[in-house]
Amino acid sequence: MVGKHKDLRERERERERDGVFPVIDMEKLNGEERGATMERIKDATECSFVENNQMLMNHGIPHELMDSVERMTKEHYKKCMEQRFKEMVASRGLEAVQSEINDLDWESTFFLRHLPVSDMSDIPDLEEDYRKAMKEFAGKIEKLAEELLDLLCENLGLEKGYLKKAFYGSKGPTFGTKVSNYPPCPRPELIKGLRAHTDAGGIILLFQDDKVSGLQLLKDGKWIDVPPMKYSIVINIGDQLEVITNGKYKSVMHRVIAQTDGNRMSIASFYNPGSDAIIYLHLHCWRKKINSSKQGATVRSHEGDGKCRQLGPDCHSMTALWKLPTDANKPD
Numbered sequence: 001m002v003g004k005h006k007d008l009r010e011r012e013r014e015r016e017r018d019g020v021f022p023v024i025d026m027e028k029l030n031g032e033e034r035g036a037t038m039e040r041i042k043d044a045t046e047c048s049f050v051e052n053n054q055m056l057m058n059h060g061i062p063h064e065l066m067d068s069v070e071r072m073t074k075e076h077y078k079k080c081m082e083q084r085f086k087e088m089v090a091s092r093g094l095e096a097v098q099s100e101i102n103d104l105d106w107e108s109t110f111f112l113r114h115l116p117v118s119d120m121s122d123i124p125d126l127e128e129d130y131r132k133a134m135k136e137f138a139g140k141i142e143k144l145a146e147e148l149l150d151l152l153c154e155n156l157g158l159e160k161g162y163l164k165k166a167f168y169g170s171k172g173p174t175f176g177t178k179v180s181n182y183p184p185c186p187r188p189e190l191i192k193g194l195r196a197h198t199d200a201g202g203i204i205l206l207f208q209d210d211k212v213s214g215l216q217l218l219k220d221g222k223w224i225d226v227p228p229m230k231y232s233i234v235i236n237i238g239d240q241l242e243v244i245t246n247g248k249y250k251s252v253m254h255r256v257i258a259q260t261d262g263n264r265m266s267i268a269s270f271y272n273p274g275s276d277a278i279i280y281l282h283l284h285c286w287r288k289k290i291n292s293s294k295q296g297a298t299v300r301s302h303e304g305d306g307k308c309r310q311l312g313p314d315c316h317s318m319t320a321l322w323k324l325p326t327d328a329n330k331p332d
């Protein structure tokens, strides 16, 4: 018991050191500190004080590649997107708004689909070197997402590969990248960069601007800033993982506040269930009290063998089946 209390105290101290957003050093998963690092991931994903967001460092994506992606994304915005955005602002009269705008985000975006079938070659205006860099970046993010899903399996006590299999459907996962710029906004109190939402899909890996902040998440009824950190990848959990884990991992409400100065870059990659995948609560995550706020109407569950089991009407309050909503694979 003494040892256990000491462990808990040490973990509390680590949480304090981490602050609100724990930084996970992925390199430590390969050495002697693997056990301690897994505990930190477990803490970060299960404890409400961090609300499931964490930042990864030493994640294996080369810094040179991240630098190239950032530079080319900003160049592409200047060359191909900025004028279009300004015209949209002028046509809607957004420079002079007097009341809150609720049907529009102050963002300029485009979306790249990588899986099940890439549409990269169909996206207009992408320079060849930018297309190539984004393809390489997406390949590394895909690998990292699958690695993270397996780490979550390990921490949940599920067999390796379970989550990847659960996301597979008939054609494999849906994986894509939303490339966004949030230009300077004259009235950020009236127009959000991106209105508050949870991500509908699986796991989201975000490469965000290291100088211009703006991402916030809702914690205990208050919006808190996600601080920019160079070369980090911010991890967010989507609704589908919340359902599979019965709310043990939570999909957190977040938003982007546009800034009056500076252009914020955001490259969010969504590793989501395939369009015909049906997502079920895993029995291992079953608790007496349902924690998930994303309950469906039908009550079924399955274990790692993939067979569905009807749990009976009396289990309705404890379990949930979540069918993929039609907008689950829309970029947020």
Ligand SMILES: [Fe+2]
Binding pocket: 197, 198, 199, 254, 332
């Ligand atoms: Fe989002």
